[in-house]
Amino acid sequence: MSDILNWIERAMVRTEIDRSSGCWLYNYDISHNGYGRLDVDGKRVRIHRLSYGAFKGEIPEGVLVCHRCDVRNCWNPNHLFLGTPQDNFDDMVSKGRNILYTPGSPISPKLTEPQVLEILSRIASGEDNKSLAEEFGVAGSSISKIRKGKTWKKLTVPSSGQVMSAEACPPPHVSAPSI
Structure with missing residues (x-):
């Protein structure tokens, strides 16, 4: 006690x-x-x-x-x-807390879609998290999450290395997050 x-x-x-x-x-x-x-x-x-x-x-x-x-x-x-x-x-x-970021929403990320596309392209070319984080003014963990597909999931880097936007990708499957 x-x-x-x-x-x-x-x-x-x-x-x-x-x-x-x-x-x-x-x-x-x-x-x-x-x-x-x-x-x-x-x-x-x-x-x-x-x-x-x-x-x-x-x-x-x-x-x-x-x-x-x-x-x-x-x-x-x-x-x-x-x-x-x-x-x-x-x-x-x-409670409506499952809203994902979409352009124009009141939730504003530090990075824009064009910046993330650039980051993904440079990740595909072998650039490291630290240099990308310094250049884009974000934490290294932010770059790591982009690299691992934990954030900005609507953008992908196919095996060809070419970055694709959400319009070119099939819609994602949404399921309960692991906690």
Whole structure:
């Protein structure tokens, strides 16, 4: 029990309560994808999972702790629920959060489609992530994600090395993301 109180006390010092939403916003150690993290017993653990376990009970293996509020660094136990990856995906779709970037949308990436086409062409020619990232003013991880097809999926580099835009590619199959 003292271990639980210990991490709760440490977390509360680094938490802002959003009075309008009720979110407990942990703002100290945030992962690259927006989840609050805390070190407990030498392991870095997502704080919303700690919260669910401490306030609501055990989390079965393979089950996700999902956010009703859709705020990844929130750890208010009243905002958390258990679900499968499919439940989490369905929740995202039901709330309209599955919108992919399309030109003219209010979500604006740092890179434009012509820039990504240039990057893909240069990747096909063997250029490294670091030099491309420096030239285009983005993180190396952004170039890596383009290279691996994790972002800008509508653009491809066929085996011929020629870059194709979405219009020349068959429509992608959309499925639940792996979490």
